[in-house]
Amino acid sequence: MIKINKVLLDQVTQEARSSDRKRKNYNFHTEFSDPMNRMLNAFEPGTYLCPHKHENPDKREVFLLLKGRIAVVFYDDEGAITGHVILDPKEESYGVEIEPGVWHSIIALETGSVIYELKDGPYSPTDDKHFAAWAPKEGDPGALEYIEKILAELNTRTL
Numbered sequence: 001m002i003k004i005n006k007v008l009l010d011q012v013t014q015e016a017r018s019s020d021r022k023r024k025n026y027n028f029h030t031e032f033s034d035p036m037n038r039m040l041n042a043f044e045p046g047t048y049l050c051p052h053k054h055e056n057p058d059k060r061e062v063f064l065l066l067k068g069r070i071a072v073v074f075y076d077d078e079g080a081i082t083g084h085v086i087l088d089p090k091e092e093s094y095g096v097e098i099e100p101g102v103w104h105s106i107i108a109l110e111t112g113s114v115i116y117e118l119k120d121g122p123y124s125p126t127d128d129k130h131f132a133a134w135a136p137k138e139g140d141p142g143a144l145e146y147i148e149k150i151l152a153e154l155n156t157r158t159l
Contacts, residue, residue, distance in 0.1 A: 068113025
């Protein structure tokens, strides 16, 4: 049995805050070959999950917000925003399932944000994610500016 409780969320959040990336994964799957990847992903404002998609192999991805507030943003092949969802329990918005082949990213809107992430396995670092060429990678120069541009376009902000 794996317990997902305040102690674990606080631990992962603290590790994210201490990390240069301002993010931290906590994997529940123990082998890359697992048919279902399950993890906590803690985010702090100022970081994001670079726009990417899962295809070849096709994989679904589910984000369930456990704590905080995040934006899940969707894009077309050229990088134009096609939609977004703000996950926020105060707004009764808790999660989203993303079909294979859909460009998407995550932006932390509140300190201490943690999602439970599920994704079809197995995990292979060479083809798990296909990152967008039109967006800066996490931590690259211009990434913070890019995040701010997206948030301005969505008319939202971090707390």
